[in-house]
Amino acid sequence: MPAVVTSRRRRLSGLLLLTVLLGCATLASIALGSRAIPLPAVFDAVTCPAGFPLSCPADGSAAQVVRELRLPRTGLALVTGLALGMAGALIQGYTRNPLADAGLLGINAGAAFLAALSIHLFALTATTQYIWFAFAGALIAGIVVFGVSSIGGGKASPLSLVLAGAAVTAFLQAMTNIVVLLDQNALNTVRYWVVGDIAGHDAAVFWQVLPFLAVGTASALAAAPGLNLLGLGDDVARGLGVNIARSRALGLAAVVLLAGAATAAVGPLAFLGLIVPHLARSITGPDYRWLLPYSGLLGAITLLIADTAGRLVARPGEIQAGITLAALGAPFFILLVRRRKLVSL
Known part of the structure; x- marks a missing residue:
């Protein structure tokens, strides 16, 4: 019993530490960029009412940058990083594949295909327009994968x-290639989207994906106890009273909601859903009741740091978050493959 209490306290302390780090990463994301804004000015811009510059000591242009650009960007990075971190942990657990991420279910390919098709058919140009098609493509791809995998054995x-x-x-990548070869506008949009980037999205995109991410997060946390038992094997889990089909469907629905909404909003961010669960697992062990919150917080912190770093290393321009994550994730991926201890689930 003392060992259990000690382990629980250690994990709670880790969650508290990650929450503090997330707060620091959030402040850095708002304050740093091509134009550095002092923290007092950031605080004034956030707390002072918009439209009343005389009542605020903050400079008007700094307040505008914070409110209209950096706050939406930081909020989107936070929720999508959290979603992709949790989705990666779930998909690795359900597939028993330590090198899996959410793209394994065809979610990225489905989002890219319907986004490209909608741009080609309806001449859409704004992210707020084709994001719904991208999300629908991710949902459909996830459902198709789950349905096809259930053919034959029934599970x-x-x-x-x-x-x-x-x-x-x-198949979906081939269909996307056909569409983009036929339409230059679709090619330009998909080429930018597929890199993965947080910039260029206003607050409307954040509010569009937030409900789906909230439902997906709740579903993921509800699926955690069942996933722990599934890790013991289907026969053992069934003997302990777990409904295998229902538990797996709940978890995969959470993956589709989390990864689908995040990918539709910011594109497929390489390596985030792969490396974050392994980092979390090295701290929490295989218990998904702790692994999922840790993966979510680490995913949000990682994406915020990558996005902020991309703004700092190429001033006054910036490097897309997807490229920064790939540069950070590639060495970790090589280490992951070479070290058996990290690969084990």
Whole structure:
């Protein structure tokens, strides 16, 4: 019992520390960029009412930068990083594949295909317009993968999920290539979207994806106890009273909501859903009741740091967050493959 209490306290302390780090990363994201804004001016811009510059000591242009650009960007990075971190942990657990991320279910390919198709058919130009098509594509791809993997045996096993996801992804990527070759506008938009970036999105995008991310987060946390038992094997979990199909469907629905909404908003951010769960697992162990919150917080911190770093290293321009994450994630991926201890689930 003392060991259990000590472990729980250690994990709670870790969550508190990550929350503090998330707050620091959030402040850095708001204050730093091509134009550095002092923290007092950031505080004034956030707390003073918009439209009353005389009542605030902050400079008007600084307040405008904070309110209209950096606050929406930081909020979007926070929620999408949290979503992709949790989705990565879930998909690794359900597929029993330590090198898996949310793209394994065809979510990225589905979002890209319907986004490109909508741009081609309806001449859409704004993110707030084609984001719904991208999200629908991610949902449809996830449902198709789950349905195809259930054909035959009547259940979506880890191996069948991987195989179905690979097949659906290859097909959708081929369809996307056809669309972008036919339409230069679709090519330009998809080419930018597929890199993965937080910049250029206003607050409307944040509010569009927030309800889906909230439902996905609640579903993920509800699926955690069942996923712990599924890790013991389907037969053991069934003997302990777990409804295998319902538990797996709940978790995969959470993956589709979290990764689908995040990918539709900011594009497929490489390595985030892969490396973050391994970092969290090295702290919490295999218990998904703790692993999911840790993965979410670490995902948000990682994305905020990557986005802020991309703004700082190329002033007055910036490097997209997807490129920064790839540069940070590639060495970790190599380490992940070479070290058996990290790969084990």
